[in-house]
Amino acid sequence: MDVTFQFDWQAAFASIPFLLEGIPYTLLISFGGLAIGFLIGILFGLLRISPFAWLRIPAVAYIEIFRGTPVLVQVLFIFYGLPQLLGGPINALVAGIAAIAVNSGAYISEIVRGGVQSIERGQREAGLSLGLSRRQTFRYIIWPQALRRMIPALGNQGIISIKDTSLFSVIGVGELVRQGQVYIATTFNALEVYLMVALLYLAITLSLSFALRQLERRGLVGQ
């Protein structure tokens, strides 16, 4: 048996144009989902620290449910399960974005809660003592500082969510992994193609890391 294997660079490069077609979907699902997830996270993160139990309890329930179940199950539920409830099919892209949104939203809620709670009590007291309303104190004093502290954790969540979209090949969205699978089905060079797929993910996540580091650095000036 001949077990020697030549890595076929030519095949690897040849797959790239086809793989690149998956990138817009990967980016759209990731960043579309994360953008909505961020809004969800702000809302539920703040509800989570509300003094009122009737606001806090639903937030805790949401966070625990969507942190405690796999994102793969969530997207399968949305894509295959919800249509039975709604009586009509759901677009795979929409299902993917929704899954990332609700999943990252749960984690971002906790990031928001932690960020806001990390701001010293004296900041709020100083704002209130100047006559600022509670809302103004939050908007001008607490939130800008909390947001700055949240950046590393948000970046982390961004990277996790980008990678999570690779699971969504199961619902047939033409994202990166799906493109790779389709390509391999005709050319059979899995080694080369999956390596290229991995490198493309790395390129996306490294770009995000870099961008966030810049943001953090700029934000830290004058802290």
Added chain:
Amino acid sequence: MNQDKSPSAADPIVCLEKVNKFFGDLHVLKDIDLKVSPGEVVVIVGASGSGKSTLIRCINGLEEFQQGHIEVDGNELLPHGKAGQALQKIRTEVGMVFQQFNLFPHLSVLDNVSLAPMKVRGWSRADAIETAERLLERVGISDQAAKHPGQLSGGQQQRVALARALAMEPRLMLFDEPTSALDPEMIGEVLDAMRELAREGMTMMIVTHEMGFAREVADRVIFIHQGEIAEEGPPEEVLDRPRNKPTQQFLSRVLKH
């Protein structure tokens, strides 16, 4: 007979009546009665944990109380934080300087000082900046206006905090141990700024352990012992000839240092 309700100079600007405050089972303020006249400088002294901070924090509603009532410049605070609009008005009229400065680290010194006048009083940016610059000059830090608080020394930060409070043109200033977090060599510059404020006629309530300063600026010294006003009077009486035992013990401990 018709009572004239319009405020005159003789009316107190702060009035506490039978104020009681609890933290759980802990009775922190006990039947506090206190009146402060406009222009008066009141220094509050007492041992750690006696309730000094709690007392002045009740006046601008940072702490709720359970019994009694507090009136500040005609605005009434009720027990359990029931105040609504009055609380907002009081906070607009009352400035506070904290032990830990509590400057806003994400804003420049100038923005720290000009934020509240713009957002609360609705001043234009130009007006707020002009006032901020004037106040920073007055406390001797106009050259630091563009910096962020983290780049300043403790004494400079506390002077910015003073300017920030003054920018709201308060009728009353509260100080909670304004020099306790400072290195010794920076205490003087903050006390100087406060001294000048007192000279200009600002009504001030000051919690401090600086007895020399108290003797010099106070119209009245209040000694708090275990949540009660144990003794009050002019500084030369309370500080030099204390009548009751806790005051004597406290002063002998403080003055020994």
